Amino acid sequence: MARKLPPGFEHPVVANAFDHLEAGRLSKREFIRLAALLGASAASAYALVGLPAPALAEGALPFPPDDPKAKAGGVLKVAMQVQKLEDPATFSWVQMSNQARHTLEYVAITGPDNVTRPMLAESWSASPDLKTWTFNIRKGVMWHTGEELTADDIAWNIKRWADPATASSNVGLSVVAGLLEDTGKKDDKGKPIMGLSNGAIEVVDKYTLRLHMNRPVLSAPEDLYNYPTAIVHRSFKAPLSDNMIGTGPFTLGEFRVGDKCVLKRVTKTRDGKDFNYWGGKVYLDEIAYYNFDSDNQLSAFASGDVHTLYDFTVEQLDLAKSLPGIIHAARTAQNICCRMQVDHAPFTDKRVRQAIVMSVDNEKVKNLVYGEDGDVGENHHVAPVHPDYGPLPPLKRDVEGAKKLLKDAGFEKGLEVTIDVGNTDGPWHQTACEAMRDQMKEAGINLKVNVMPAAKYWEIWDKTPFGCTAWTHRPLGTMVMSLGYRTGVPWNESHYANPAFDKALDEAEATLDVAARKVKLAVAEKILQDDAVMVMPIFRPVYTIVAKNVNGYQGHPTEYHQFNKIWLT
């Protein structure tokens, strides 16, 4: 703390993180991400730690720089499911947000480098206790109506998310949850109704918005780029597709659900004046999304119908490699969780669970399915890409140990178990389970792989004693652990209940010091790993492919499309 840091890095959490960085307890990239979240400029954070910063557009706009060779014009064609556009606050799929992303913009934007930069805000700062956040709204941002964006507009949006009538999932984000309090009223089921606390949102002046949280929140800007937090105009009325007013460079042209969604450049405001986009040059004339089921997107690309696609699965990787195009693989924390219900025989016996876990070689399973890509899971659900991941010693497969444990548990003649698999993310779930089956056999465990349709699996995912569930990417390790393993939480599919684990998790969550938090989280990880609740062999990457005539494409870990600076040759 003694060190004097350059302006912008005054926040105590940043200063503290810098100490950890110097002591080698925090990586440079994590420090940059954190400093940017707490209001430092990403460029200076990169400079401070001595990493080359990704170039930005002129005037520190949160987009890649303009390419002097870039040519304007053309239609970027994308294969993706084309879905309904009802209410951005209740978007349930990333695809929907991609269709709207170039019209409705966000307060902040997380780049492909996982660093969050100001977008509709110009900058922000947090109080030392992380309870008060001040956002300076960018000046000169024009709505398609010709009006200027103000702090009132943003405040109106946040209030709309917080309104129970909107039924937005945004209330689960810490940035919104921190503004809510119990209204004292209850809904039909006796759950308390939450409402905005008095004075939680303060509009300081036309361009300044202050949020007063009732708890420390570290991730406020990052939350404001979560896909249902797109900022809509105050005249908004669902469905969005009827009248799409935003601040972005494109607006909705042709639109048919399940067919296509064509976005056209905005040149004139609604009242006929010239529209000036705040974000600098945009090259494409149109962005056209064509509806293809996830299975068919790659064949659409193969036939040259589209320039890029939403994503393809690992089974299609070899096909993709044989095509002319550039494959982008983004590291994520998406995974499969082969979890056992600890209150269901034979998994009530910890030795049985341990034997199952020990007989599997996670790395081999991952390598079989994903080859060099992806990360090996460590059976505690926190991924190396999580900023709060605390490393543990690598797992070792131990067939003899497993045999011994089985014998102790009274299964010396072998154990028969069945795992339910729904292939909800593609057939590789089954491949992974089959590989596990072959490995378990060596330890005398006979695993039956029971495959069922995806829809059927989602009906039983939290009921089956032994099932292979897909968990999607979430930004923080504490987040997934709280969702899935805390005693009695709704999504606790393994029925795991361990006060020691809950306590360790609470402690990690309450720690603001990032390096200390990693250490604390590692304790929780270790408890969960030792209790052998799951086999989690794989954190998978997501793949997409882009034609060679598309310039400036950058893959995004959460599959968000950012096409402002893309140009075609």
Added chain:
Amino acid sequence: MLKLIGSRLLQMLLIMGVISFILFAIFDSDKFKKQIAVNELGGFAVSALSEQDYQAWLEKKGLNVPFYQRYLNWVAGVAQGDFGKSFEKNEPVADLLATRLVHTGLLALWVFALMIPLSLLFGVVAGMKEGSPQDRLTSFISVLTTSLPEIATAIILTVIFALGLRWLPPNAAMVNGWDWRALVLPVLTLVLYDFGYVARMTRASMAEVMNSQYIRTAILKGLPYRRVILRHALRNALIAPFTIIVLQMNWLLSGVVVVEVFFQYAGFGKLLLDAALFGDIYVIQAATLVAVFVAVASQIISDVGYTFLNPRIRFA
């Protein structure tokens, strides 16, 4: 004749009424409605759908009124050309169906335009002389092509012409606007599968006519062979194939499902399958009615046409 058509049409309306009622009853079950609610609301499982959300959704969509009332409303709507609104695609079913039917109609048009002359030619040539090399060749080709299921034909054609030779696009999704080239493979697939059957029927009919007394007499009388065939034999031999060709419309509606799904052609068959998989009630209803209408109408046309064409029936 008019009486026949009238009674058939009446029968068709009756059938359509019964079918739509059964379908309505089936898809009115909670099981299906919840499935749609989950799809609509973006949840991932019926078990995760709260009763409260479900009821709210029912109310929003106007599905909470009693079944018979909704059925009557729907029938009244259909009578005025309003087939309801698609849950999945968010647009009126009538518009959706119209576009898709035009696409499938174009496909069918090409199939018939190619299949009819081809199969009649092969059938007549084969039937002219039973047991001749051309007869055997035709039999062989028609058995072979009808034995290849559409899915196999589609694959073989795609592999050869799209993946191997790269002459034609491998799918007919036509994202870059209408493309006739993309239609070639779907049309060929359907023609190849169907042509053999019609050719065999034509051959059988032709052979029967050639064996008949009056043709033999005509040939014995010394009339030129060409004339016997063109003037006398053909006219009678083509009656049976006519009815069969009309009945192929019914078959085509089944055939297009596979072909459209395989080639991703946005037509009626793909619409029906998508709707069924999603549980899009009103689309399924409307598509089924259209299918039944086409099937029954083609039957009526074929019956009427047969009566009209066949002198033995007309004048007897």
Added chain:
Amino acid sequence: MTTANISLDTAPVPFNVRIRQPTALIGLVLLMWVPLTLYVMFGPFLSDTLKSFVLLPAIPATVALYVIAVTSWRESPVAIIGATLVFFWLFVAVSAPYLPLIDPNKPLAPFAEMGAYKKDHWFLLGADFKGRDMLSRDLWGCQRVLVWGVSATLVAYAVGAFFGLLAGYLSGWWDQAISLVCNILLSFPVMVLFILILNYLGPSGFNIVIAVTFASAPAIMRIVRGLTLDTRSRDYIFAAQTRGEHPLRIMIFELLPNARGPIIVDACLRLGYTTVAITTLTFLGLGLQPPDPDWGLMIKESTKVAMVWKFSYMLLIPALSVSSLILGFNLLADGLREMSLRD
């Protein structure tokens, strides 16, 4: 099965006479069919030891049936070719567990090309996207197609023939009512009916049997009804009626056997249709479920990954396999029809 009633007698006997003699062949057919059905339909409920030898008696039965078929149909090369194709797949189906094939569900070397040697294994027909041996999957795949296809056809026949006999023999309002229901069902395009039924029941082998029954039974009913109307005025029926036999008995033991000729030919064709239907439905995602291989599933999986020339073998192999089986059924039907007309 189609070969059920073919006599062992190799001397040229009129076709209709020949198939009228039920012989020990029924036993052979059962010996082939029962184990196969048990193995495929109820495999998950069988113990491993039972599973390992249940198909053994079926192998000689299949071979014997093939020899009999070939010798008794030698006058029709078409029928022999058809029988050869069908019996090839039948033989593969019953002997699959004993052939030197690796586990068709074992992922080894994804996208290994034809003839590649990887992971200590020759991939003669390559490997699919999950690295499973295509040869093994293709050969194992015929089991499910054959068993479900034939079972569905059999059930459709049982139902269709029953109602056809009922309508034809009893006439009157029975006939009217049954014909009306059949007309309604027949006014559906087949695939529409399949989609509606399977969508309602959910995709599975047993539900395919139900759907095929709904789609095929009306047509079968019409054929049987026509044949019954044709024969019911014969003397031996009157004789049986005067003997005071129960109508059900007359239907099954007097009427049905005499309608056998056309029915068998139709059944062969219909087996072909059902095979197409099962493959197609599985391709559309309404049929049999993974992981066990069958041709429709192989096609369905390959359309997502193999749409380039290099990997097109993944599509072609199952497509050609299913085509050869259907060709077999169709040629068999052709040959049998030819023989029945010749007599």
